[in-house]
Amino acid sequence: MSLPTLFAPLADDMQAVDGVIRARLDSDVPLIRTIADYIIGGGGKRMRPALLLMIARALGYRGSHHHLLAAVIEFIHTATLLHDDVVDESSLRRGRATANAVFGNAASVLVGDFLHSRSFQMMVETGSVRVMQILADATNVIAEGEVLQLLNVHDPAVTEERYLQVVRYKTARLFEASAHLAAVLAGATPEQEAAAAEFGRRVGTAFQLIDDVLDYSGEAEALGKNLGDDLREGKPTLPLIRLLETGTEAQQALVRNAIEHGEGDFAAVGAAIRATDALAYTRARAAAEADAAAQALAGYPESEFLDLLRQFAAFAVSRDR
Numbered sequence: 091m092s093l094p095t096l097f098a099p100l101a102d103d104m105q106a107v108d109g110v111i112r113a114r115l116d117s118d119v120p121l122i123r124t125i126a127d128y129i130i131g132g133g134g135k136r137m138r139p140a141l142l143l144m145i146a147r148a149l150g151y152r153g154s155h156h157h158l159l160a161a162v163i164e165f166i167h168t169a170t171l172l173h174d175d176v177v178d179e180s181s182l183r184r185g186r187a188t189a190n191a192v193f194g195n196a197a198s199v200l201v202g203d204f205l206h207s208r209s210f211q212m213m214v215e216t217g218s219v220r221v222m223q224i225l226a227d228a229t230n231v232i233a234e235g236e237v238l239q240l241l242n243v244h245d246p247a248v249t250e251e252r253y254l255q256v257v258r259y260k261t262a263r264l265f266e267a268s269a270h271l272a273a274v275l276a277g278a279t280p281e282q283e284a285a286a287a288e289f290g291r292r293v294g295t296a297f298q299l300i301d302d303v304l305d306y307s308g309e310a311e312a313l314g315k316n317l318g319d320d321l322r323e324g325k326p327t328l329p330l331i332r333l334l335e336t337g338t339e340a341q342q343a344l345v346r347n348a349i350e351h352g353e354g355d356f357a358a359v360g361a362a363i364r365a366t367d368a369l370a371y372t373r374a375r376a377a378a379e380a381d382a383a384a385q386a387l388a389g390y391p392e393s394e395f396l397d398l399l400r401q402f403a404a405f406a407v408s409r410d411r
Contacts, residue, residue, distance in 0.1 A: 093135055096405055099398055103143045103157065104136065110161040114208060121193070125201040129168050129189050137297070138163045138268045144402065145272035145286050148387075148395035155216050155275055162225065163268050165209040170232060170264075172202035177236070178323050220274050228267035235259025244324035246346040250331050257298045258291060265294025285386045289399065292383035296406040299376035302327040304411065306363050321359060324352040328375065329368040330359075337366055373407065380407045 097104060115126045139160035146156040174180070175188040176195045182188060190198040206229070213225050239256045242248045269290030273283040305320055306329055320327050326334075326349050334342050341362040348354040363369060380403040390396050 091401065091405060091408075093137075093405070093409075096398070096401055097136075097140050099394060100140055100143050100147075103147075103160075104140065106157045107136070107139050107143070107160040107164070110157050111164060114161060114165070114212060117204070121197060122201055122204050125172075125189050125193050125197060126168070126205060128192070129172060130164065132183070132186060134164075134168075136164065138167055138264055141265060141290060141293070141402065142268040142272045144395050144399050145269045145289075146276055148390055148393055148399060149273060149276035149278050149282065149286075151272070151276040153275065156272060158212055158215060159221065159271050159275070160268075162209045162212050163264065163271075165205045165212070166225070166229060166232075167264055169202040169205040169209070170236075172198045172205070174236075177240075216275075218274070221271060224267050224270055224274065228263050231259050231263045235261070235263065239325065242326060244350055244352065246326060246334060246349040248326040248331060250328065253326065253328055253331055254295070257295055261298040262291045262294030265297070266290040281389060285389060288386040289383045289403070292379040292386065293403050293406050296376040296379040296383070296403070299328060299372050299379070300407060300409060302329055303369050303372050303376070305329075306360050307369055321348055321356060322352055324349055328372045329363050332368040332371045333363055333366055336368070337362060341366070377407045380404060 111130060115123060115130070117123055117126075142160045142163060143156055171183065172189055175183060176190045176198050180188050181191045188198075189201070209225075210222075213222055216222075235256055235258075238252075239260055242252060242256060266287050267290070269286040270283060273286035276282075278286065302320075305327065321330065330345055330349065333345050337345070344355065344359055344362060348356065348359050383403045383406075384400050387396060387399060
């Protein structure tokens, strides 16, 4: 199932979120509008806003703040992308040049700052201290995850536990916040809030692990990014960590050198990964996270949107881009 097909029941809500995004991108500074529109209009999946909408609907929410907060989530996500691409010196995302490659590093960082600050202006409009606390905590943890990832760069001794901590901080935390916010908006019970947060955290982890798989098993055109980018940046992702644990001495030496120096025979590294169980192991870990996510919502009332959430968890693992 494609993502547009999966999100079809959310079409009206997603259109409303896009309307909020376009309206709140407005600025008297033309370059801000240009860069923000470039990155947000670049074909993003809108997975985190969609997750917020699904949880809200599954819990019977009937207000309008879910559209506002879904846009906030997308702004925060977009700001992290702008900053990430500068830090990583990336030149390609979603099949086209990154904003920093087009507009320069300084402009990308500053527009990322604008999107962060705009998101906080918007969340205040809900009048909910809990909403602000969840988002403030999430953005802080995401920043911690960025620093943790920086500490792992060019370190072949990174363990699976250390890597998964980065994933949960840097990637999964915004999924978790999206789901948790929806439960708070819907006036959910503490148990339902905790279940929503766990669902988001586990689905976000699954998405990142499948991204790790696709970095070595997909086609660059389909993925919209340069294959092996993480390896070139010296980032030890789970397939590489698994290969370092189970590969031959020659394979381990190949990967260790590539991580330490960000260079080497990347084709040989890719071949070594595909020759071992590294990708299957990573995919199995992702599937376990997705299964646990679905189980977390076992206490939710049956509905079209609960079924959609289960499909979303399954999609996290089955997707090919």
